[in-house]
Amino acid sequence: MKVTQLANKLGVSADTVRFYTRIGLLNPSKSPNNGYKTFNHKDMVRMQFILSARNLGFSVEDIKVIFSKTDLGDSACQLVRELIKVKLLETEQQFNEMVKLRSKLSKAIQDWSQMPDNIPTGNMICHLIENTNQEDIVSEELDVPHCVNETSTEVK
Amino acid sequence: MKVTQLANKLGVSADTVRFYTRIGLLNPSKSPNNGYKTFNHKDMVRMQFILSARNLGFSVEDIKVIFSKTDLGDSACQLVRELIKVKLLETEQQFNEMVKLRSKLSKAIQDWSQMPDNIPTGNMICHLIENTNQEDIVSEELDVPHCVNETSTEVK
DNA sequence: CTTGAGCTGTGTGTAACACACAGAGTTATA
């Protein structure tokens, strides 16, 4: 099988197959006459595994680590069980950030509906954005006296 | 103000300031004697705006477009209102994907708790992963007769 | 003047591919 054939069979782009080959996840043999990559059944199993793992959110690096065990004939199950727990935690975290961002955005859209369109000044570029963020930083760090000194440090 | 001073004042890394300068979002003047970037008040307002916009999920490219209006003295409010709507849609979409991934992961963890640790074979690298994904692809595309022909196309 | 700390700009790396492109291979037609 050549690159494009494998790609079509698994519903991915030829570039994806080339990419996984380039980074060493796939090791097709090379046709001696034209140098083309030649994939066999094992390579396809490997590629399917990669796609399944990616589908579960595993990174290419994760997959590399997994292969480093399975290529030695060892079971990767324990490793995979651990990796997925980490993945879940990461996903939860990203999920929470999505939630925060989403509500921030909806709130902004709503708030902005009652605000005028202003023209930029030397101190304000777009009041919609600048005022929005003032709110959720308020008790974070801008409560320290800011921008009062150092301004005259402009020595030269 | 030099790079590090501005960075510290706004709580970001000097590299971030340099980056925004490099891509043209900031245009500090350069000290004629040593070539160092020199930031004034306007540059700081600009930088704060960038940070606020990034905080709302706007991309650097978005910000570039915004500046292309405000730098001409035009109001960017209408533009910003449109951009944020798009942002919200994108966020909703990513949010949904997060939800799907999260449940996929939890389900996998649960299912796997009752499955043995297997050793890789020629057809299966890690049954945990390979079997998990079989499930949610089942009615997608693998229901077409797959992998029955072409295998013998291996001419040479 | 020298030393050393600190700062600077620039080049490169990151994740996971997508795209571009020249050159080689393959096929169809003459």
Add this chain to the structure above:
DNA sequence: TATAACTCTGTGTGTTACACACAGCTCAAG
């Protein structure tokens, strides 16, 4: 067999938003 037309290949580069490395410059202390 020649040639045109098309397909395929490998490789180089672009993507996002910075982080890191590093040589060289600046500046204060001695």
